[in-house]
Amino acid sequence: xxxxxxxxxxxxxxxxxxxxxxxxxxxxxxxxxxxxxxxxxxxxxxxxxxxxxxxxxxxxxxxxxxxxxxxxxxxxxxxxxxxxxxxxxxxxxxxxxxxxxxxxxxxxxxxxxxxxxxxxxxxxxxxxxxxxxxxxxxxxxxxxxxxxxxxxxxxxxxxxxxxxxxxxxxxxxxxxxxxxxxxxxxxxxxxxxxxxxxxxxxxxxxxxxxxxxxxxxxxxxxxxxxxxxxxxxxxxxxxxxxxxxxxxxxxxxxxxxxxxxxxxxxxxxxxxxxxxxxxxxxxxxxxxxxxxxxxxxxxxxxxxxxxxxxxxxxxxxxxxxxxxxxxxxxxxxxxxxxxxxxxxxxxxxxxxxxxxxxxxxxxxxxxxxxxxxxxxxxxxxxxxxxxxx
Amino acid sequence: xxxxxxxxxxxxxxxxxxxxxxxxxxxxxxxxxxxxxxxxxxxxxxxxxxxxxxxxxxxxxxxxxxxxxxxxxxxxxxxxxxxxxxxxxxxxxxxxxxxxxxxxxxxxxxxxxxxxxxxxxxxxxxxxxxxxxxxxxxxxxxxxxxxxxxxxxxxxxxxxxxxxxxxxxxxxxxxxxxxxxxxxxxxxxxxxxxxxxxxxxxxxxxxxxxxxxxxxxxxxxxxxxxxxxxxxxxxxxxxxxxxxxxxxxxxxxxxxxxxxxxxxxxxxxxxxxxxxxxxxxxxxxxxxxxxxxxxxxxxxxxxxxxxxxxxxxxxxxxx
Numbered sequence: 001x002x003x004x005x006x007x008x009x010x011x012x013x014x015x016x017x018x019x020x021x022x023x024x025x026x027x028x029x030x031x032x033x034x035x036x037x038x039x040x041x042x043x044x045x046x047x048x049x050x051x052x053x054x055x056x057x058x059x060x061x062x063x064x065x066x067x068x069x070x071x072x073x074x075x076x077x078x079x080x081x082x083x084x085x086x087x088x089x090x091x092x093x094x095x096x097x098x099x100x101x102x103x104x105x106x107x108x109x110x111x112x113x114x115x116x117x118x119x120x121x122x123x124x125x126x127x128x129x130x131x132x133x134x135x136x137x138x139x140x141x142x143x144x145x146x147x148x149x150x151x152x153x154x155x156x157x158x159x160x161x162x163x164x165x166x167x168x169x170x171x172x173x174x175x176x177x178x179x180x181x182x183x184x185x186x187x188x189x190x191x192x193x194x195x196x197x198x199x200x201x202x203x204x205x206x207x208x209x210x211x212x213x214x215x216x217x218x219x220x221x222x223x224x225x226x227x228x229x230x231x232x233x234x235x236x237x238x239x240x241x242x243x244x245x246x247x248x249x250x251x252x253x254x255x256x257x258x259x260x261x262x263x264x265x266x267x268x269x270x271x272x273x274x275x276x277x278x279x280x281x282x283x284x285x286x287x288x289x290x291x292x293x294x295x296x297x298x299x300x301x302x303x304x305x306x307x308x309x310x311x312x313x314x315x316x317x318x319x320x321x322x323x324x325x326x327x328x329x330x331x332x333x334x335x336x337x338x339x340x341x342x343x344x345x346x347x348x349x350x351x352x353x354x355x356x357x358x359x360x361x362x363x364x365x366x367x368x369x370x371x372x373x374x375x376x377x378x379x380x381x382x383x384x385x386x387x388x389x
Numbered sequence: 390x391x392x393x394x395x396x397x398x399x400x401x402x403x404x405x406x407x408x409x410x411x412x413x414x415x416x417x418x419x420x421x422x423x424x425x426x427x428x429x430x431x432x433x434x435x436x437x438x439x440x441x442x443x444x445x446x447x448x449x450x451x452x453x454x455x456x457x458x459x460x461x462x463x464x465x466x467x468x469x470x471x472x473x474x475x476x477x478x479x480x481x482x483x484x485x486x487x488x489x490x491x492x493x494x495x496x497x498x499x500x501x502x503x504x505x506x507x508x509x510x511x512x513x514x515x516x517x518x519x520x521x522x523x524x525x526x527x528x529x530x531x532x533x534x535x536x537x538x539x540x541x542x543x544x545x546x547x548x549x550x551x552x553x554x555x556x557x558x559x560x561x562x563x564x565x566x567x568x569x570x571x572x573x574x575x576x577x578x579x580x581x582x583x584x585x586x587x588x589x590x591x592x593x594x595x596x597x598x599x600x601x602x603x604x605x606x607x608x609x610x611x612x613x614x615x616x617x618x619x620x621x622x623x624x625x626x627x628x629x630x631x632x633x634x635x636x637x638x639x640x641x642x643x644x645x646x647x648x649x650x651x652x653x654x655x656x657x658x659x660x661x662x663x664x665x666x667x668x669x670x671x672x673x674x675x676x677x678x679x680x681x682x683x684x685x686x687x688x689x690x691x692x693x694x695x696x697x698x699x700x701x702x703x704x705x706x707x708x
Contacts, residue, residue: 067522078489
């Protein structure tokens with residue numbers, strides 16, 4: 001069976017929809033019991049849509065209009081601990097405020113799914129897109145998926161629940177879309193039916209939950225003799241997730257004819273490439289156009305899209321990097337005092353490759369085709385890290 | 390004796406027998422949800438409060454506990470002192486976590502008591518926003534603050550609940566400053582201003598504490614109880630003194646027992662009969678107080694107690 005890429009597919013069942021609404025629609029199909037809502041630009045449309053669906057009786061979830069993002073994640077933790085599915089969405093300062101609870105959600109092995117409309121962090125305050133908010137949560141123990149378009153966001157929400165809730169994973173997931181650039185973009189999205197999702201996503205039934213019939217203590221105090229074991233188990237679960245992400249992606253593809261590379265990474269014209277652009281999120285679509293143009297001129301260049309940043313696709317990258325001589329890593333965040341966070345990871349995975357790092361698009365600065373072209377011109381240059389304004 | 394009164398007597402006797410049987414059955418069923426083996430200090434007031442909360446709330450309850458003494462002493466992995474389902478996630482969010490539990494239970498159509506427990510730090514200070522938010526949202530839960538009037542778990546630092554002149558490690562007694570400068574936050578009234586049931590309780594008045602927990606759990610929506618929980622280390626008192634100091638706190642009017650229900654104040658025991666010095670002088674945390682300072686405390690206590698008593702007598706709806 002031939003599986004088409006996420007961008008292709010059957011045009012008949014498509015609906016013109018805003019990406020935020022697509023995320024809300026996908027969430028509704030997953031039937032979360034509790035949704036915690038708190039506004040923050042540019043995520044707000046997602047929870048607004050869910051509240052609207054709730055008021056119209058289209059979703060059966062309990063909506064908690066919390067008083068902060070910290071409480072949003074806390075409420076999700078409390079609800080998820082009762083053995084039900086939960087959802088929330090946030091951005092930027094909201095992610096920073098709930099940071100404490102992100103670590104606790106993963107440490108308590110609660111498979112919460114959160115949509116993130118990526119936005120720059122203050123100061124200076126800025127509401128536009130870059131990846132600094134979720135990059136700062138790299139070590140929070142959440143699976144992180146970065147989506148390229150509304151269809152991928154829609155599909156990834158459904159996949160995220162399935163991946164997170166596997167018994168040998170039980171870790172929360174972030175499904176990230178570029179704020180405004182993607183979150184507010186209207187695109188044709190192929191919708192799934194409730195029956196489709198019900199057949200793909202099993203009912204959530206965790207081993208342990210808060211239940212007065214079988215009392216358990218959750219969130220206990222771990223002394224130095226046990227704490228490290230808990231962390232090792234989390235790491236093992238993260239590593240287990242690699243195969244599950246691939247398997248889930250494949251299963252999704254077989255059922256609904258949409259697939260995103262191998263689930264961890266997606267490549268474009270990489271088979272014979274000598275050069276590659278590595279990027280995450282919506283910028284990948286711009287890169288594809290530039291690559292097509294350069295290919296016409298005979299340049300052997302391809303794209304590696306990092307779809308799952310956590311767990312990191314180490315083996316997947318090593319497998320395809322052999323023939324690639326030069327790599328340009330596009331980062332929409334900066335680890336101040338070092339380089340782009342994606343670059344740091346790629347360099348550690350592929351120590352023998354020649355890799356340049358380009359810091360672009362911070363705080364919503366547009367990444368045009370011209371910018372990508374100028375980056376490609378600089379592939380292989382001596383200067384390792386360059387800011388492209 | 391006519392037939393009627395005899396019948397009445399027999400009926401009464403029967404009723405009394407039934408009631409005795411009921412009480413006996415209740416006793417047999419008496420449930421301990423917070424059991425021995427925890428690591429609380431000898432004579433800990435908060436641990437006594439926990440035991441009674443769990444006992445009165447009963448099996449059909451879920452606890453959301455904030456980081457703090459009671460969480461630390463009762464959940465050392467792989468042990469637990471709780472026979473009730475319990476979740477701890479962070480310091481400032483007992484009420485927010487309870488909100489999630491409340492929502493999940495509503496979705497599952499389960500009727501289970503949801504009880505959030507936090508110390509004064511997790512209630513008056515860092516937990517205040519989550520508490521206020523959860524009450525405003527009308528979440529169905531009971532929030533119990535075990536008030537030991539400082540951050541005891543971290544080694545006795547001042548909180549919004551610490552009374553004026555108290556010596557703590559961050560409000561020490563020195564040549565210039567004599568302990569904490571500010572008065573205690575009037576938390577039960579602040580919570581009551583949200584429009585929900587709010588009460589104070591004491592481990593020296595257990596039947597009152599039990600009755601308040603029972604009453605609160607029967608009220609739909611948010612409820613708040615603040616129970617004074619002497620800390621032997623932080624208050625610098627004898628291990629055997631927690632109950633007696635709690636009783637003195639009520640008898641001196643420093644910690645009056647009252648309820649705010651439907652916006653109306655009710656002083657449960659009008660027994661203020663002793664000077665505050667009797668309470669203060671028993672505790673090492675106040676031992677540096679001079680006569681002027683004790684008079685100042687007495688004046689403040691008289692003022693607040695008088696106000697509560699007036700409100701209670703007048704029965705005006707204040708919230």
